[in-house]
Amino acid sequence: MTKYFRDLLLAAILSITSLQALALDSQNLPDVDEGIVSISTVDPFKRVGYTVGDVIEREVTLTIKAPYKLVETSLPIVGYEKRYKGKVIGIELKEIQHSKVEHKDYATHQLKLAYQVFTNSVVAKNAALGPEYLQLVNTKNSKQLVKYRVPSLDIAVSPIAIFGQVKVENNMSTFLEPLLLKNDQEKTRLKLAAGALVLSLLALLYIFGKHAWLPRMGGNFAKTYRAIKKLPHNDEGLKQAVAAVHHAFNQTAKVSVFNGNVDEFLASNPNFLHIKNEISQFFGLSRQVYFEPSAVHSVGSNPTLWLLKFTKQCRDCERGLIPTTNRAGV
Amino acid sequence: MSDVQLADWRNHALTLESEVNKVVVGQQTPIRLITTSIFARGHVLLEGDVGVGKTTLLRAFTRGIGGGYQRIEGTIDLMPNDLVYHTYLGEDGKPHVSPGPLLMSGENLSVFFFNEINRARPQVHSLLLRVMAERSLSAFNTEHYFPHMIVFADRNQVEKEETFEIPSAARDRFMMEIPIVVPNDDAIMEALVFDTKFHNVDALVDTVKPDVLQFDELNAFSSVIQNSIEASDTLKRYALNLWKATKAPLDYGVKVSGVDMNRLVLSGASPRGMSMMLRAARVNAWLNNRNAVLPDDIHAVFHSTIAHRLVFSPVYEMRRTEIAREMLSGIVNAVAAP
Known part of the structure; x- marks a missing residue:
């Protein structure tokens, strides 16, 4: 019975804190102690050459040790317009999939994030996916909220069309292979x-x-x-x-x-x-x-x-x- | 002579074969060879064990050919004059001379059967050689001719005591040497033992239709056959190669097991032997209703016309039959046509 009341109390506290968290700016929270969260990401190989409309997928796996838990309401919001120096950067979260596996001492959260480019320029310019700030709460001390910063991924956005004279050699990147036509069928026929x-x-x-x-x-x-x-x-x-x-x-x-x-x-x-x-x-x-x-x-x-x-x-x-x-x- | 007449004679020949096959069973190949020799006008030497039907076979043929038939038994004391005449004291107490087997039928003599020829002395062989070669004989200051005569002789290869091996020159006068062996077929062997019709040879031979052929027309018809049946250049070359192979079998890659081929052959087939072979081959082609000689016709008579003419080193003479058969088979296998 005691355990039942304790869980009920914890749930109530988390509800209240999450409501409070919405009101809080995650970036102002203190960072979580080192060693509590470990992260691994699966990033796209292509880092440059994105144009308006492209969808870029990124997969983030977080392992959070007890007594900290992820405040799920702090997960990135789909469609939220991020700004840099007050200016819309033009890269929005299009879709998020969240799954978690809880263990006795830790929990694993898997986030599949799909960003879409909504910006364009006549020249190539830098952009980034994220960073995303997540809130964690200490279940033993419900008043302790901390943040964890999911590092951003730098990309470059390219114009759809090239204006003026451009020296191609100067604009070639080792990160972007030349666009190739699919010729698998022709190759098969040639081999036969x-x-x-x-x-x-x-x-x-x-x-x-x-x-x-x-x-x-x-x-x-x-x-x-x-x-x-x-x-x-x-x-x-x-x-x-x-x-x-x-x-x-x-x-x-x-x-x-x-x-x-x-x-x-x-x-x-x-x-x-x-x-x-x-x-x-x-x-x-x-x-x-x-x-x-x-x-x-x-x-x-x-x-x-x-x-x-x-x-x-x-x-x-x-x-x-x-x-x-x-x-x-x- | 027209093709119709050739066909007519062929029918007679096949009838004769059929008649003989009725009384001497299981001997189709020797019977075909004897038929061939009759139409090729060649003398025949039969070789076989005792009691295999050699005499019955010849008597059956004689009945079918017609003409005079004479027979003499070869014995060690047989003298040449026994073939020509014999003397006796008549009822009047005076010596008389009667014609012997050779003269008894005169020019109508068609078959002279010399039983166990190798028991006769060489003097007898000499006389017979002349008669065979020339079909004539001088006696009583007269030249006697036997234009229709064919000599059939047989010899027993098993017994060697008190026998005189026929010299190669004598063997060469025979167109064919035909082996007579007991048939392998169990049914035929059983019939020969248990069927009573084979027990009385005289009655058996009497069942053969007589005078199927006209013996006094055989010489003329034989010439017709020889002139009608052709031999192509390819066949002539083939026959020539066979002849050369009998002289030098090693040149054609012919080997006989257990024999030193360099020492084996002292003399191959003679020109007379080869011409006799081709005469017989022509007859075989005619009997098979062909107008030209094929290699198969030569094969049909090759062993019987050539084997007894080969002269081997004395060391191999005891195995003559076996070696000659293997060597000639090897030659047929080695020489190609075309």
């Missing part, structure tokens, strides 16, 4: 395009290069495919192409492959089972080209083109891929 270009160049280098270096890419049929693409589209070119494909088969099988031992070749190279029919067609073409001109092959009217596609199929099989179907005469 550069990547595609590099890959394309690698592919071209591989295709037209003499040697292959990727795994399963330098096979006999891959070389043959590149070689027969360069052959002329006539009878002599066709003969050379057929011979080249025979050579590739022989090298792949490590023995001479004929129509009679194709099944053995397929058994030892099952990747080629996908094109069993096409291999049979190839040996039919080879028979007509090299051994029996009167024989009829089944590869259509353009055997050179068919052979090129067949070699590509063989190359795919060699690489462990499933080749696309090669229709006769296409």
